[in-house]
Amino acid sequence: MPFAPTPPAVPSFQTPLTPRAYSCACGRPVFFRNSECLACRRALGYDAHRGALLALDPVRGGGWRQAGVPPRRAARYVRCANLTSAAGCNWLLPAAESQAGHSLCLCCRLTRTVPDLSQPEAATWWCRIELAKRRLVSSLVGLKLPVVPKTADTDEGLCFDLLMPAADGTPVITGHANGVITLDASEADDARREQRRGELGEPYRTLLGHLRHETGHYYWQRLVEHTAWLEPCRALFGDEREDYAAALQRHYAQGAPADWWQRFVSAYASAHPWEDWAETWAHYLHLVDTLDTARSFGLDGERVELSYERFSEALLHDSGDPDAGGFLHLINSWMELTGVLNELSRSMGVHDFYPFVLSGLAVRKLHLVHRIVHSTDA
Structure with a gap:
């Protein structure tokens, strides 16, 4: 490849x-x-x-x-x-x-539109969104990714519009377009978000997850679209020139293929190559920030009493990456740590901390995201 x-x-x-x-x-x-x-x-x-x-x-x-x-x-x-x-x-x-x-x-300058604070619950929702956004932006800065407000760079900058649902019931469509991330502020309502999670059959749905996913679309434009990484991404994620609207319509009408877990990090990732990239990007940010937190407090996957079949360097033998072993150490530590965290969640009677299974192909995709992220840190 x-x-x-x-x-x-x-x-x-x-x-x-x-x-x-x-x-x-x-x-x-x-x-x-x-x-x-x-x-x-x-x-x-x-x-x-x-x-x-x-x-x-x-x-x-x-x-x-x-x-x-x-x-x-x-x-x-x-x-x-x-x-x-x-x-x-x-x-x-x-x-x-x-x-x-x-x-x-820097983080607050990224917010272009604040929810209408005259509306009930808007202030609470804004607070929750900004807290999640600060967690996101701190990780992006730590990874040395470009984080520039659109007010400073209208062409390549980033901004967030946090919108309240319309009085007539017209929904806010969460998404990304040319550096503008729109978020339905009602996603900060825990009950509504849980209801949507159940309706859509999603094992994981959080504010932070939404923000990480949408920045994936933004960084596709910044780091992939017009760079030497485009063809490697097409080889793994598929051709993003596929009709996007038709692909989403098909996904919502028919659902994910039965074997989606063998190729994707989530069912939604199977909808279109852009969504596969964004879901994989979000997943990468999940694991890096969680491992950063665990290691900050002296926790490490290598120290837990669990024995998983580890991903080996044979999986990435054709990647051309001289530090593929370093990435695999990251992934294997993650799998061992989340195994214990899932058991802790079950002890509390709550959803699994990490309700995912990573296939070999999903790990290859995460590896490519990893390389692209760190290619910006020269």
């Missing part, structure tokens, strides 16, 4: 790309969403480019700096203006960005 030119060697992922374990200056553990330490009441803020949740001290004259760092060496920050909005954002802006006229952090 032909593949694109080999990118630089891929990291082994022994160290999290996006760390998820943090401590306050007082020594107590704090977490990604925290804006204040519950122990000492010190202000906290997230620096996306450092991948760090920082304990903060106020700076005379305005702004903040990292606690415990000598003032002359400490970077100066401004807190995102959405800290006090319904979005409850705890991210930081470098002082230079504030001086350039920005009041919102």
